[in-house]
Amino acid sequence: MIITAEHSLLPSIPWGLTRATAPLPRAEASYDHVTLDPATQTTAFRDRAAGIVDMAKSKVTVTTSKGGGSDGSSGSSNVADDSNTDS
Amino acid sequence: MLVLTSAEDVTANLVIEVLNERHVQVARVDPADIGTDLLFGASIGDEHTEWDGRLRTPSRDIGLAEVGAVYYRRPTSYVSRFACLPLVEQQFSAAEAQHGLGGVLRTLHGAVYVSHPDAIGRADYKPAQLQTAAQLGLAVPRTLVTNDVRQARTFAQQGPVVYKSFRGVPPGPDGSRSAIWTQQITPEELDESVAVTAHLFQQEIPKIADARVTVIGRKVFAHRISTPDGALDWRSGDWEQLAHDPIDVPEPISNALCAYLDHFGLVFGAFDFALEAETERWVFVECNPNGQWAWLPDADAMAQAIADLLLEGWWS
Numbered sequence: 001m002i003i004t005a006e007h008s009l010l011p012s013i014p015w016g017l018t019r020a021t022a023p024l025p026r027a028e029a030s031y032d033h034v035t036l037d038p039a040t041q042t043t044a045f046r047d048r049a050a051g052i053v054d055m056a057k058s059k060v061t062v063t064t065s066k067g068g069g070s071d072g073s074s075g076s077s078n079v080a081d082d083s084n085t086d087s
Numbered sequence: 088m089l090v091l092t093s094a095e096d097v098t099a100n101l102v103i104e105v106l107n108e109r110h111v112q113v114a115r116v117d118p119a120d121i122g123t124d125l126l127f128g129a130s131i132g133d134e135h136t137e138w139d140g141r142l143r144t145p146s147r148d149i150g151l152a153e154v155g156a157v158y159y160r161r162p163t164s165y166v167s168r169f170a171c172l173p174l175v176e177q178q179f180s181a182a183e184a185q186h187g188l189g190g191v192l193r194t195l196h197g198a199v200y201v202s203h204p205d206a207i208g209r210a211d212y213k214p215a216q217l218q219t220a221a222q223l224g225l226a227v228p229r230t231l232v233t234n235d236v237r238q239a240r241t242f243a244q245q246g247p248v249v250y251k252s253f254r255g256v257p258p259g260p261d262g263s264r265s266a267i268w269t270q271q272i273t274p275e276e277l278d279e280s281v282a283v284t285a286h287l288f289q290q291e292i293p294k295i296a297d298a299r300v301t302v303i304g305r306k307v308f309a310h311r312i313s314t315p316d317g318a319l320d321w322r323s324g325d326w327e328q329l330a331h332d333p334i335d336v337p338e339p340i341s342n343a344l345c346a347y348l349d350h351f352g353l354v355f356g357a358f359d360f361a362l363e364a365e366t367e368r369w370v371f372v373e374c375n376p377n378g379q380w381a382w383l384p385d386a387d388a389m390a391q392a393i394a395d396l397l398l399e400g401w402w403s
Contacts, residue, residue, distance in 0.1 A: 021268070
């Protein structure tokens with residue numbers, strides 16, 4: 001393949017990225033760690049003292065901020081867990 | 088019953104609770120835990136024509152041939168599992184895990200998948216979504232996918248246009264996150280850097296509200312979503328301020344959505360529509376083939392519907 005001079009003059013920042021917000025404020029983590037109940041296989045969100053954190057109001061943000069968001073395949077990352085245009 | 092997802096996935100907990108109530112033996116597995124906490128062996132050959140073997144987590148020992156259903160939610164990516172390794176080791180380990188463990192887990196003979204990861208993968212592409220929706224008779228916004236700035240400018244000159252990214256912004260090296268909300272653009276804002284990669288431009292639909300329609304099997308759950316400030320992209324504001332009101336889905340649209348799922352081999356879809364101002368016409372925006380639903384008012388009924396699907400024709 002011949003690399004042309006014109007090709008090498010392309011801007012390096014894609015236009016779409018210039019439309020991104022400034023880094024979003026980091027939401028203070030509402031939990032410290034997650035534990036799996038071996039009997040039920042549900043997970044519980046806990047604070048530093050191992051107390052249960054009620055995640056009722058965080059049913060989306062937890063997975064956009066701390067995990068998930070991908071199908072495990074190498075080509076499908078960078079996705080907010082639930083999204084409109086970001087998925 | 089296998090539930091493939093990360094520990095942080097709140098949504099899966101709702102379904103697992105329902106499965107426990109129905110006395111189903113559930114194994115929650117995050118394939119990215121592969122290592123001493125997740126050991127597996129699967130074999131085929133001789134008289135065996137299907138993969139069999141065992142998958143062991145600290146709390147479960149699962150016979151692969153006995154798995155009747157798989158709830159495929161949000162496993163952690165293998166790449167992030169191996170992020171601590173040097174690049175070559177990371178990419179090798181991730182690809183081998185993906186094709187070895189991932190390959191077995193997507194090939195469990197006779198298992199029901201909600202939904203199968205291959206179907207989710209096919210349905211994840213916006214160009215496929217828009218074309219399928221259009222062919223099924225749904226209204227779709229005029230859309231241009233291009234890296235040609237001249238075509239983009241011409242498109243933007245024809246009326247209010249928004250830009251959307253396909254996949255969002257990856258996290259920065261320090262873990263910081265930015266977002267690209269759906270936003271209006273003008274032809275003057277475009278420049279040669281459009282050529283660097285693919286961009287999606289879409290006619291802006293003047294809307295009075297959005298609708299989220301979650302289809303699970305043949306059950307349809309629908310809400311009209313209104314923002315207090317009429318935001319173009321409801322995700323950009325405070326989700327707790329969103330108003331969710333039940334809404335009836337016109338029958339031709341719900342029929343098209345079922346056909347849409349069938350087209351991709353999905354059994355779940357989270358569809359977003361814009362409700363056009365004045366006409367209240369339903370305009371298809373996208374379908375997230377594995378979208379979240381735990382934040383919606385009908386979450387408990389949806390968890391039951393997913394459990395129904397997983398147990399359809401099978402009981403453990």
